[in-house]
Amino acid sequence: MSKRSKGKFYELQAKKLLLSEGFLVDVKNYSPYASQDFFRLFDILAVGPDTKLIQVKTNASDFYKARKDIKNWITINKIKNLSCEVWLREPRKDWRREVIECHT
Numbered sequence: 219m220s221k222r223s224k225g226k227f228y229e230l231q232a233k234k235l236l237l238s239e240g241f242l243v244d245v246k247n248y249s250p251y252a253s254q255d256f257f258r259l260f261d262i263l264a265v266g267p268d269t270k271l272i273q274v275k276t277n278a279s280d281f282y283k284a285r286k287d288i289k290n291w292i293t294i295n296k297i298k299n300l301s302c303e304v305w306l307r308e309p310r311k312d313w314r315r316e317v318i319e320c321h322t
Contacts, residue, residue, distance in 0.1 A: 224276055236266075242266065243262060243265075261274045288302050292319075
């Protein structure tokens with residue numbers, strides 16, 4: 219399985235999980251001509267009781283890098299009151315969800 223297809227597989231799993239939790243979910247489509255992520259960082263936009271921007275990762279090193287990148291994005295853009303999350307799904311493990319604080 220290629221890295222891209224593995225990522226799409228886990229994004230679909232995350233989408234299904236969010237739909238089961240009552241969210242309206244949009245996943246950005248792949249395009250060779252433009253960034254496939256929302257704001258070049260997030261794979262999923264979930265709207266429900268709260269709005270979430272989610273980055274899905276499949277290995278721990280990418281998870282920690284994404285966490286750092288999102289914290290920088292929040293600071294630079296002065297984002298407040300928006301749930302920005304990084305989700306990690308490693309083989310044979312449950313989802314690890316981490317909310318990056320946007321409240322300050």
